[in-house]
Amino acid sequence: MNSRRNFLQKLAASVVTFPLLSSEAIACMEQTGSMVQDGPPLRVAIMGLGSYGTRVAEAMKDCKRARLTGVISGTPAKITNWQSKYNIPEKNCYNYENFDRIKDNPDIDAVYVITPNALHREHVIRAAKAGKHVICEKPMALNAKEGQEMVDACKKANVKLLVGYRMHFEPKTLEIIRMRKEGELGKIMFFQGLSGFAIGDPGQWRLKKELAGGGALMDIGIYSINGARYMVGEEPVWVTAQETKTDPEKFKPGVDETIQFQLGFPSGAVASCLSTYSMNNLDRFFLNGTKGFAELQPSTGYGPIKGRTNKGELTQPHMTHQTVQMDEMAAIIMDGKQPVVSVDGEEGLRDLKIIDAIYEAVKSGKKVKLTI
8 A cells, every 4th residue: 555655646746748737536446446556567468459459559558557558450561650659669560360479478468449339259268268458448348258268268378358448447437436345325216327429430440240249238238238327337138228319321220220228136226328429428427316316417437527416516637548447457467456346358248148139128128037
């Protein structure tokens, strides 16, 4: 704890990163476990050098425990650019055909898979067989069957499988979870999750079923699915769902535009959620209990997250999500640290089981029982 406090005090003095970081903010960061202690670095190769891969790479410049040491891409020009930008040696650069050779590279401990959803299963399993730990973007796979195969492959290879649930390390989110766990909100009765935006380019991979596995639910709706689980603190036992499609030309068969879904929990709590690719200004979580409430809006964007409870505004400091995520994941992989909310493959698999059930409920129009 002393080394962590010393680091945070230095951080507070930095006018570049947090010019106004108070002692209260430092205490909050310690309480939520949002900073990790010193230790060996996690050396990471990013697979998929698109916009989000770039965001992660930029965020890792400020990491204390995670380092970008390799890249994997099918586009030679991107590899060349990243080599120059992030000082990556030629021997740590791979394409999708030869990246199995990564098994012989001691400069890489883990592969962060940030490719289209349909490629996750293959890429994760290949990385695991190469003996590397794996971080996979959400959704972990196209369905629960694929997800289970990925979990099994990583267990067989004795490597860790983590999923890019950056919100599991976000301070305001963790504060609400703390309040719920300590009974400050009373018995949880209701959760609402709104996740959506108006998607642009109709030709992008996210609107191709063969690459995305679906539509808005796989990409943005998963935030409300996952959020319902960690906010309520239970696993749902049933789901109902309804789909609305206003633009069948843009949203082809199998690519959902808007889905409303409802979840029921063992305690009697219920969740009402909306996932959409056709409406903006939808990024809100609301949790209601018998003693109080908590709200985040925006709730899952890149930040800053804003929130309030019945006790007032949440004031925990904003930190770049991907920087915190990668440092925390380094501590999980290298030190065996246990996060407040799990980010392992089993966590990703639970969301996939719910996604499968939501699509089933849309087709059948019936309540679908869940076993998570």
